[in-house]
Amino acid sequence: MSAPEERSEAPEPKRQRGASDADASVTPPADSGVEVETAPAVSVIMPCRNAMPWLPDCVASVLAQEGLEADGGLELIVADDASTDGSTEWLAACEAALRAADARRDLPPGRRRVPPADASSAPAAADEDGDSAFPPDRFAWEPETFEPPSVDAVVSRRAPGNALLVLSVQTRGPSGQGLALNAAYRRARAPLVGEMESDDLRPPRAFATLRDALTENPDWDGATSAVKLVGWDRPGMARWIEWQNAANTPRRMARERFVEIPALRASGLFRRRAMEALATAASSSGRSAPYRDLWPDENGRVRDYARSESGPESEPEEAGWWPVDADFWHRWFAEGLVAGKTSGAPLYYWRQYPSQSTRTHARCSLERLRECKAHFLVARGGPAAGVGDARGDGARAAAEGVAGPAVAQVWGTGETLRAWVDALRGAVAAAAVRRGWAEDAEAARAAAARRVRGVEYKPGAPVGWKRLREEDAASRAEGGLSDENERVLRLFAFGMEKARGKVRATFTGFDEEGDEHWFVA
Numbered sequence: 298m299s300a301p302e303e304r305s306e307a308p309e310p311k312r313q314r315g316a317s318d319a320d321a322s323v324t325p326p327a328d329s330g331v332e333v334e335t336a337p338a339v340s341v342i343m344p345c346r347n348a349m350p351w352l353p354d355c356v357a358s359v360l361a362q363e364g365l366e367a368d369g370g371l372e373l374i375v376a377d378d379a380s381t382d383g384s385t386e387w388l389a390a391c392e393a394a395l396r397a398a399d400a401r402r403d404l405p406p407g408r409r410r411v412p413p414a415d416a417s418s419a420p421a422a423a424d425e426d427g428d429s430a431f432p433p434d435r436f437a438w439e440p441e442t443f444e445p446p447s448v449d450a451v452v453s454r455r456a457p458g459n460a461l462l463v464l465s466v467q468t469r470g471p472s473g474q475g476l477a478l479n480a481a482y483r484r485a486r487a488p489l490v491g492e493m494e495s496d497d498l499r500p501p502r503a504f505a506t507l508r509d510a511l512t513e514n515p516d517w518d519g520a521t522s523a524v525k526l527v528g529w530d531r532p533g534m535a536r537w538i539e540w541q542n543a544a545n546t547p548r549r550m551a552r553e554r555f556v557e558i559p560a561l562r563a564s565g566l567f568r569r570r571a572m573e574a575l576a577t578a579a580s581s582s583g584r585s586a587p588y589r590d591l592w593p594d595e596n597g598r599v600r601d602y603a604r605s606e607s608g609p610e611s612e613p614e615e616a617g618w619w620p621v622d623a624d625f626w627h628r629w630f631a632e633g634l635v636a637g638k639t640s641g642a643p644l645y646y647w648r649q650y651p652s653q654s655t656r657t658h659a660r661c662s663l664e665r666l667r668e669c670k671a672h673f674l675v676a677r678g679g680p681a682a683g684v685g686d687a688r689g690d691g692a693r694a695a696a697e698g699v700a701g702p703a704v705a706q707v708w709g710t711g712e713t714l715r716a717w718v719d720a721l722r723g724a725v726a727a728a729a730v731r732r733g734w735a736e737d738a739e740a741a742r743a744a745a746a747r748r749v750r751g752v753e754y755k756p757g758a759p760v761g762w763k764r765l766r767e768e769d770a771a772s773r774a775e776g777g778l779s780d781e782n783e784r785v786l787r788l789f790a791f792g793m794e795k796a797r798g799k800v801r802a803t804f805t806g807f808d809e810e811g812d813e814h815w816f817v818a
Contacts, residue, residue, distance in 0.1 A: 327604055337460070337806025338368035339504050339566065340485030341493050344477035345388070346378040348495035352387060353445040354435055358498045360395075360455040364505025370458025371504060373493070374484050376466050376477035384495075387448070387682045388463045394452045395461050430500050431646075438528030438650040457750060475590025475621050482572065483584055491566040494646050498527070503644035507566035510639045517547065518571035518634040521560035522644035529649040540646075540794060545638045550629050552809065555670045556792070556818045560638060562622040564645035574632050575625070577604065588625065592606060592660075600732045615731055619669035620661050627673035667716060670817060671724035674788075680815055681705050681786055684748050685725040685734055685741070702786035702813060704776040706768060708754040708800075709790035717790040718751040725749055756791055756799035765805060784813060792818035 341359055343455040345352065359373045372751050377385050425722065437443050466473065466480050489511065503522070510520040526535060541560060542571065544550050550559035554774055575587040590603035591614055598613035603621075616624075659665070674681040683701035705725075707717045725745040726738065735741035750772045754760070769785045789800050799814055801807055 305748045335369045336486045336488075337370050337372040337458075338365045338487060339371045339489050339491055339508060340487035341371060341373045341491045341504070342478055342481035342485060343373060343375045343493040343495055344378060344471060344481070345375050345380060345384055345495040346477075347380045347382040349380075349382045349387065350385050350440055350443045350445040352494035353391075353448075353451055354431075355493065355495050355497055356391060356461070357446060357451040357454050357616050358431075358500075359493055360451065360459045360461060361500065361501055362459060363456050364502045365508070366456065366458045369487075370456070370460065372460045372462060372486065374462045374464065374481040374483070375495070376464045376481040378466050378468055378477050378776075379475040385465075388465075390448050392461050392463045393449055394448050395455065398452055398455075403703040431498060435498065436527035436646075436648075438648065440650070468602070469606060470592060470594075470600075470602045471703045473590075473602075475601075476606065477674050478588040478621070479584075479586045479603050482587060485569075488569050488571055489566050490572055492563040494563045494647075496650075498561065498646035498648070500642070500644060500646070506641075506644055507637055510567065510637065511520060511568065514637055516635055517637040518574075519565050519567040519629075519636045520639060521550075521565040521636055522639045523642070524561050524564055524645045524647050525643035527646050527648050529651060531649065536651060538801045539616060542643070545640070547635050547637050550636050550638065552671075553816070554630055555674060555739055556625060556816050558622055558626050560626075560636065561645060561647060562625050565636070571629075571634050574634060575628055577601065588621060589614075589628075591616060591624065593618055615727070616672055617665070617668045618660055619665045623666060625667045627669065629675075631673060631676060631678040633678070664716075667720045668724070670718040671717075672727075674721065674815075674817070675724045680812055681721070681788075682728075684786065685729040685745055702784040703778060704748045704750070704772045704783070705786040705788060706750050706752050706772055706791055707788045707817075710755050713790050713792075714751050714753065717788070718749060719790070722746055722749045750775055756796040757803055758787075760804045762805055787814050788817050789815070790817050 339362075343355075343359075348355070350747070356373065356375070365371050377388055379385075402795055434443075434634070462484065464480055464484065466477050468476050478492075489508060491507065507520045507522065511517055514520070523545075524538055526538055536784050537557065541557065544553050544559040553559050572587045573585065576585045577587070577589060584604075586601075586604045588603050589601045591599050592602055594600050594613075599616060599618050600613050663743055673679050675684060676682065680701060683703050684705045685703075705721060707714060707721060709717060722742070725736075725748060726741040729735040729741040729744060730738055735744055748761040752768055770781070772785050773779075773781065789797070789804075791797050791800065798815075801809065809816075
């Protein structure tokens, strides 16, 4: 098994958004069956830790991807994080078997046989959502009854031009997913980078469809897809995925990011230049790290464990600790990057089972997710970035490029309202300290308490202009703002779509397309 190595070549220079990514790959000759050394069309990166028995089916579904053959195929890069359940040994065996299969076809390492442009495999015969690509028993969730396919069976399903590379990472500290993702990303050679979770499935032409979507939408920096749930059936998760699948335009994905993540990150395919825009400051090894993995250290200071295998970087982060996917998407939109979603059938099958980290991990709790959203609401580029400007006239916020409403209202009810007010005040206070808007932490907290105000409100109760004027006047007075024209940010803390519909219908002046009304959950 190979260890991750530093890339010797210089990173790809950033290009203007909308430019084609096709020029970043090597175009193979058009004559039939020519062997070429070429960059793949798509790199798929996958973190793996103790993924049996689902791992073989997952790898098989990626290696079987069709429709990319004429453009260099696909490379799957798996970064194994010291698995102890047989995943490490299985990956090594699969990589060796694929290498042996290439040797039997007289293909030297690093070269692949590229068919002519009109010889791409036709789509597998499948029903509308691709289910017939997998026998029904492949959707099972009980590990003790699940029989994974053999290495030979996985190798036999590989589509022409697709390859597997296995890396090994040794994590330090409490996490590993972000470090594994960064290690795999640094070995990726394609201009388009996708992801895969090691227990999920892809229908046969998923990545070709995502690639085509990016070609057809040059203003998109990433393409995602609808998701199909398989395995353990739970109504709550089904409702959440139904909502997420309905967030199917770039505008809606960006607007609803403070309700929940607008797409599964693993369902996406991203332009390399977008990934580089997300890259954190160079680690001690000088290598690009688009993923962060934030955790508190033994002293309670939050650090990024995704940059270096020797441990977290020496300087603590300014943010709290929360899931990698939430952090990814909020940084994505803060950078002004655009994500779209393909129409039609789901291109990602997300396996559900009781022990998956989404259900069991501490940093996936409602509290952690709320703190993540509050942090990015007040971060540079967020709708609440100007809240907390201690001078009250917005001049300092405007000078620092974080202008916006200087006071915020949170409309909601009960414990949810109180929790959101507390989270937003905490985020405002932390931002004020970072930006030097307050003398010390105590002053920052006092200012935040004045600038963030909770409003008890049940959705569906009519709210007219008279009440709005009264609430806004009270918010400005508490915040120490003398200008009656000072804008007020309104956040509506409702997690259910039914409640949000009532707000839209009965709240006077509600404008979901503007910058002063946002749903949060």
